[in-house]
Amino acid sequence: xxxxxTNQKQAQGQRTLLLIIITFLxxxxxxxxLQTLTLRSSFHVSPPCDLVLNETRSKLQDMITFxxxxxxxxxxxxxxxxxxxxxxxxxxxxEMDQAHHLYFPSKGKILCLHGHDxxxxxxxxxxxxxxxxLPAGAKLLSGLTFISETFYDYTNLWHGLSAMTPFVNWYQNxxxxxxxxxxxxxxxxxxxxxxxxxxxxxxxxxxRKVKIEKFNDDGDRPVCFEKAVVFRRNEGGxxxxxxxxxxxxxxxxxxxxxxxxxxxxxxxxxxKKVIRLTLFLRVGSRSFKNETTVVTVSGEECRKVDGxxxxxxxxxxxxxxxxVKLMSDTDVLITPHGxxxxxxxxxxxxxxxxxxxxxxxxxxxxxxxxxxxWLADWAGMRHxxxxxxxxxxxxxxTDNAECFTFYKDGQVGIDEGFLGKWLARVLNEVKEHxxxxxxxxxxxxxxxxxSLV
Ligand SMILES: *[C@@H]1O[C@H](CO)[C@@H](O)[C@H](O)[C@H]1NC(C)=O
Ligand SMILES: *[C@@H]1O[C@H](CO)[C@@H](O)[C@H](O)[C@H]1NC(C)=O
Ligand SMILES: *[C@@H]1O[C@H](CO)[C@@H](O)[C@H](O)[C@H]1NC(C)=O
Ligand SMILES: *[C@@H]1O[C@H](CO)[C@@H](O)[C@H](O)[C@H]1NC(C)=O
Ligand SMILES: *[C@@H]1O[C@H](CO)[C@@H](O)[C@H](O)[C@H]1NC(C)=O
Ligand SMILES: *[C@@H]1O[C@H](CO)[C@@H](O)[C@H](O)[C@H]1NC(C)=O
Numbered sequence: 351x352x353x354x355x356t357n358q359k360q361a362q363g364q365r366t367l368l369l370i371i372i373t374f375l376x377x378x379x380x381x382x383x384l385q386t387l388t389l390r391s392s393f394h395v396s397p398p399c400d401l402v403l404n405e406t407r408s409k410l411q412d413m414i415t416f417x418x419x420x421x422x423x424x425x426x427x428x429x430x431x432x433x434x435x436x437x438x439x440x441x442x443x444x445e446m447d448q449a450h451h452l453y454f455p456s457k458g459k460i461l462c463l464h465g466h467d468x469x470x471x472x473x474x475x476x477x478x479x480x481x482x483x484l485p486a487g488a489k490l491l492s493g494l495t496f497i498s499e500t501f502y503d504y505t506n507l508w509h510g511l512s513a514m515t516p517f518v519n520w521y522q523n524x525x526x527x528x529x530x531x532x533x534x535x536x537x538x539x540x541x542x543x544x545x546x547x548x549x550x551x552x553x554x555x556x557x558r559k560v561k562i563e564k565f566n567d568d569g570d571r572p573v574c575f576e577k578a579v580v581f582r583r584n585e586g587g588x589x590x591x592x593x594x595x596x597x598x599x600x601x602x603x604x605x606x607x608x609x610x611x612x613x614x615x616x617x618x619x620x621x622k623k624v625i626r627l628t629l630f631l632r633v634g635s636r637s638f639k640n641e642t643t644v645v646t647v648s649g650e651e652c653r654k655v656d657g658x659x660x661x662x663x664x665x666x667x668x669x670x671x672x673x674v675k676l677m678s679d680t681d682v683l684i685t686p687h688g689x690x691x692x693x694x695x696x697x698x699x700x701x702x703x704x705x706x707x708x709x710x711x712x713x714x715x716x717x718x719x720x721x722x723x724w725l726a727d728w729a730g731m732r733h734x735x736x737x738x739x740x741x742x743x744x745x746x747x748t749d750n751a752e753c754f755t756f757y758k759d760g761q762v763g764i765d766e767g768f769l770g771k772w773l774a775r776v777l778n779e780v781k782e783h784x785x786x787x788x789x790x791x792x793x794x795x796x797x798x799x800x801s802l803v
Contacts, residue, residue, distance in 0.1 A: 407482070407483055410479075410480070410483040411483055411484075411485065411486060414462070414477050414478075414479045414483070414485050415477055416462075416464060416475035416476065416477045416485075416572075417437075417438075417439055417475055417476060417477065418471070418472045418473070418474070418475055418538070419436060419437065419463070419465065419471050419472070419474035419475055419476050419535070419538035420435050420436060420471030420472045420474070420537055420538030420539075421435045421436075421438035421439075421472075422435070422472050423435075423438070424438060428501065434499075434582050434583065435537075435538070436471075436499040436535065436537075436538055436582045437452065437476055437499075437580065437582065440452055440478075442583070442587075444587060446589075447588070447589035447591065447592050448519070448520070448523065448587060448588060448589075448592065449515075449516035449519060449520070449581060449583065449584075449585050449586060449587045449588040449592075450581075450583050450586050450587040451516065451520065451579055451580060451581050451582075452578075452579070452580040452582075453577075453578070453579055453580075454478070454575065454577065454578045454580075455481070455577065456478070458480060459478040459479060459480055460478070460479060460480070460481050460574055460575060460576065460577075460578070461476060461477075461478060461497075461574065461575050461578045461580075462476065462477045462478070462479055462484070462485055462488060462572050462573065462574040462575070463475070463476050463533070463572065463573055463574075463575075464476075464570070464572050464573075465533065465535070465540050465565060465573070466540060466565050466566075466570065467539060467540060468539050468540045468541070468542075469539055470539065471535070471537045471538020471539045472538065474535075474538050474539070474540065477572070479574070481574075481576070484572075484574055485572045485574070487571045487572065488571060488572040488573065488574050489571055489572075489573050489574070490573075490574045490575075490576065491530070491531065491563075491573055491574065491575050491576065492530070492576045493529075493530035493531075493576060493577065494527055494528070494529045494530055494576075494577045494578070494579070495529060495530060495531050495532070495533060495563070495575045495576075495577065495578045495579075496517050496529040496531070496532045496533070496578075496579055496581075497532075497533045497535070497575075497578055497579065497580040497581075498513050498514070498517065498532065498533070498534050498535065498580075498581055498582075499535040499536070499537075499538065499580070499581070499582035500512070500513040500535075500536055500582075500584065501536070501537070501584075502536070503536055503541075504534055504536070504541055504543065504544035504545065504548065505543075505544070505545045506545070506689060507545065507547055507548065507689040507690075507692040508689060508691075508692050508721055508722075508725070510544055510545055510548040511548065511551075511692055511695075511725075512584040512585060513581070513584055514544075514548060514551075514552055515584075515585055515588070515593070515596045515597075516581040516584065516585055516588060517529075517552075517556075517579070517581060518552070518555045518556065518596050518599065518600065519588060519592050519593075519595065519596045520579055520581075521555075521556050521800060522595065522596070522599055522800035523592070526800040528556055528557065528558045529556070529558070529579075530561070531561045531562070531563045532552075532560055532561065532562050532563065533562075533563045534562060540564075540565070542562060542564055543562060544560070544562070546670070547670055547673075550670045551600060551604065551670070554600075554603045554604050554607040555599060555600050555603050555604075557603075590727075590728065593728040593729075594728060594729065594730050595797075597695045597728060597729040597730065598730075598797035599797055599798065599800065600695055600696075601695060601696055601729075601797065602797040602798035603798055604670075604674045604696055605674060605678055605696070606798060607671070607674075608670070608671035608674040608675055609671075610674060610675055610678045622657055623657050623781075623784045623785065624657045624658075624659055625652075625655060625657050625658045625659070625681050625682065625777060625780050625781055625784065626659050626661065626679055626680050626681045626682070627648060627652050627658055627659065627660045627661070627680075627681070627682045627684070627773075627777070628660075628661045628662075628663060628676065628679075628680040628682070628683050628684070629644060629645060629648055629660070629661070629662045629663070629684045629685070630663055630664075630665055630676070630683055630684065630685035630690055630691075630693075631662065631663065631664050631665065631685070631686075632664070632665055632666065632685075632686055632688055632690065633664060633666050634759075635688075635758075635759030635760075636686045636687060636688050636707075636708055636759055636760070636761070636762060637686065637761055637762070638686065638706070638761065638762050638763075638764060639761045639762060639763045639764070640763070640764065643764055643766060644684070644764055644769070645660075645662055647764075647766050647769045647770050647773070648660055648684060648769075648773060650770065651770055651773040651774050651777060652773075652777065654774065654777075655774075655777045655778065655781055656781070657781070658777060658781075661676075661679075661680075663676055665685075665688070665690035665693075673690075673693045673696070674693075674696045676693075677693045677694065677695075677696035677697045678696055678697070678698070680697050680701060681697070681698070681701050681702065681780050681784075682701065682702045682704070682773075682776055682777065682780055683697065683701065683702065683703050683704065684704045684706070684773075685703075685704075685705065685706070686705070686706045686707070686708075686762050687705055687706065687707050687711065687719070687722065687736075691703070691705065691722045691725075692722075692725065694722070694725065694726060694729065694731055695725070695729045695731075697731060699729075699730040699731070700730065700731065700732060700783065701731050701732065702731070702732045702733075702734050702776050702779075702780060703722065703726055703731055703732065703733050703734060704734050704735070704736075704737070704772065704773070704776065705722055705723075705733070705735075705736045705737070706736070706737045706739075706762045706764070707719065707736055707737065707738045707739060707762065708739050708742065708757060708759075708760035708761060708762045708763075709738070709739045709740065709741060709742030709743075709757055709760060709763075710742065710745070710753065710754065710756065710757020710758070710760065711738060711757065711758075712738040713753070714750050714751075714753050714754035714757060715754060715758075719736070723736075734772070734776050735772070737762075737764070737765075737768065737769070737772070739762050739763045739764070741763050742757065742760060742763075745757065
């Protein structure tokens, strides 16, 4: 018992000694360490890390260069092979089958804009920078931004659609990425709206409300974008397959949105096949001189073809869904040249279009007279040719552009014999075609899906 007590005391003493030694060593080490540090800092003064970072950041900030959004050096040739006058210092991304575009961040750099000016594109500007080094006072907008530049406008259906289709195609090919906002430019000038028909079509196609950036709550501050896609050449570079795919998506989405059911296919099993002929009339500019004649001749030809039904509609007072429904219910469309013809994309594929021009278009419109042939081709419709009214006043000008303006919005006369023969041929072709496809013109529901590449 005694022995064990002594042992315990001894052990306690040893532990205390050890503790004292450890404490001493620790203190000594700390002191030496502190001395070394003090010595060092007396040799060279190094500023705190964040000050160095701040200095570097401010130097990088000074390096950010804003360039004019519209490069005036290209005024006489806005579209060069490698660039355009819009963001001229940056080359397009040219992917197979895809419309040429720009995407940011690119090599780690994001896009910033001073884009408020609505009337002078050279007074707006752009810059690239790192997300960690924004320009002084800049605001960073998160998410994806669609930035569009067009040579034409967003109020004409045809031109607006040309500017927008690459975005819809990008959306459907890039994992259904949806933009938070849109920024619209024309010649580098800010635009605040697109025509309601187009805005509805974009909302329906992409499935998100279109928010057009106005920059008005930012004063003159630059705005930077976390992610941005820029299209500045309309469909330029997009393959025919991709164009058809975009219009398939738009048709499918618009019909679903407007609740267009099977009754509009005109091909229900077991039922008699109908051929739906629609006269889509304009009032005012480019209307028919004598609508009665056109309606009468069309009615006569329609009666000769079994299953043909004629409908007469006016384009100016129809809502978006009225137009989608009307086109879904049309196999043969007769209409003067004009924006309303853009609605052809909502017809069943392989439907027919007959287009009518007033005098002067053939002679003076240049390629402008072909735009709906192109659209028909891209959307998978049959453009059955054009009627060019040969009758009208003589142009009092010598200049071609002035003559085109003189004729542009004239009324369209018609040759009854010509119209009758033309319509008879097309109606019989359509009848033949409908017999061949044998009631199986289901809308491909996969067209409504954006993720199927
Ligand atoms: C560095 O910049 C940040 C933010 O701008 C600021 O909060 C910080 O005080 C700066 N630090 C120094 C040492 O200047
Ligand atoms: C450029 O824009 C600024 C402000 O945004 C404006 O004060 C100035 O008048 C514009 N200059 C031209 C040439 O339009
Ligand atoms: C339209 O043409 C019909 C014949 O098809 C003719 O009877 C009628 O007078 C014409 N109307 C006008 C306004 O010219
Ligand atoms: C549209 O306008 C045409 C011609 O002005 C007219 O006949 C028709 O009734 C109008 N339709 C509607 C729905 O207002
Ligand atoms: C359209 O017509 C072409 C040629 O006649 C045919 O190959 C194609 O299957 C048709 N497409 C549809 C959707 O009917
Ligand atoms: C058309 O759609 C119906 C209903 O979705 C389906 O039962 C039918 O098999 C389809 N026909 C063809 C030819 O794809």
